[in-house]
Structure formats: structure tokens, C-alpha cells
Amino acid sequence: MSCSSRSLLDVGRQALDDLIRHAESGYPEEVCGFLIGVVVGEATRVTRIRPVRNMWSEDGVLVQDLTEALSDTDRAMEFAAAAATTRFAIDPREQLKVMREVRGESARIVGLYHSHPDHPAVPSGWDAEFAWEACSFAIASVLGGSFAELRSWRRVSGGTTMLEETILTTTP
Numbered sequence: 373m374s375c376s377s378r379s380l381l382d383v384g385r386q387a388l389d390d391l392i393r394h395a396e397s398g399y400p401e402e403v404c405g406f407l408i409g410v411v412v413g414e415a416t417r418v419t420r421i422r423p424v425r426n427m428w429s430e431d432g433v434l435v436q437d438l439t440e441a442l443s444d445t446d447r448a449m450e451f452a453a454a455a456a457t458t459r460f461a462i463d464p465r466e467q468l469k470v471m472r473e474v475r476g477e478s479a480r481i482v483g484l485y486h487s488h489p490d491h492p493a494v495p496s497g498w499d500a501e502f503a504w505e506a507c508s509f510a511i512a513s514v515l516g517g518s519f520a521e522l523r524s525w526r527r528v529s530g531g532t533t534m535l536e537e538t539i540l541t542t543t544p
């Protein structure tokens with residue numbers, strides 16, 4: 373799959389509703405999950421979402437370990453403070469589980485989504501580091517507990533620049 377700046381993300385109505393519900397119900401925490409679907413030409417069609425837990429919100433030990441691994445104290449403090457609401461991380465075991473779930477289907481993991489509580493649906497510096505190349509990276513902005521907008525991005529190969537992709541909702 374190429375990282376075309378003209379890529380389209382076609383989000384099915386049910387998948388969009390589920391994503392919005394997940395983002396709102398998790399507020400004020402940041403929630404995350406996988407986009408499951410198929411790639412048809414330039415378009416990535418999302419047929420459903422698969423929520424997974426955000427280790428940053430739920431795994432205090434992981435946050436502490438990673439924070440301690442940073443030698444610079446100031447940076448570590450900043451890291452810990454930001455962790456609870458502005459970071460997300462997916463457990464590789466959950467990722468494997470989802471990959472097994474879709475095995476045998478024509479659908480596969482085509483991207484990631486996460487919410488930005490009280491922040492715009494624009495990638496943070498952390499997001500740009502974390503985003504997978506050649507995968508859609510959708511962000512749902514939730515303001516005061518209510519869904520505001522969904523935007524999707526793709527990381528440019530070999531860098532941390534994120535290009536926005538067009539979202540369509542034509543699939544039922």
C-alpha cells in the first residue's frame with residue numbers, strides 16, 4: 373500500500389457510530405483501537421472498529437517503567453504528566469489477538485484510531501512517532517464529553533510528517 377496524499381478513508385456508518393460511542397464513553401480518558409476493513413484501490417474501507425485498552429491509561433507500571441527509563445529527569449516528569457490523557461499505547465498481545473480474530477476473513481487491520489479528549493483531531497508529536505506507516509491513523513476529537521470531529525492521517529514514509537487523508541462515509 374502506498375502512502376498517497378490523496379488516500380481516502382471510507383468509514384462505514386456502523387463503524388463510525390461505534391467509534392464515536394467508544395470515544396465519548398471513554399472521556400475524559402484517551403481511548404484507542406483498530407480499524408478493520410479492506411483496501412480497494414486508493415480507498416481504505418473501514419467495516420468495523422475493534423476497541424482495545426489504552427495501556428497509558430490503565431497500566432501505571434508501564435508508564436512508570438518507561439518514565440524511569442528516561443535518563444533526563446525533566447523529560448521524565450513531562451512524560452509522566454502527559455501520559456494519562458494525551459498518550460496511548462497498544463499492548464502487542466492485544467494486537468496479536470486482533471490479528472488472529474480477523475485471520476481467515478477478507479478484512480484485516482487497516483489502521484488505528486484514538487480519541488483526543490478536549491484537543492483537536494490533529495496528531496501530537498507522540499502520535500507522529502507512534503503512527504504506523506502505510507496505515508490510516510484516525511483521531512476523534514471529544515470536547516466536553518461530546519464527539520466533535522473525526523480526522524485521519526498517514527505518516528509519510530521515513531519521517532514523522534503526517535498527511536491528512538479524506539474521510540468519506542458512503543459505506544452503510
Ligand SMILES: [Zn+2]
Binds near residue numbers: 458487488496499
Ligand atoms: Zn493522539
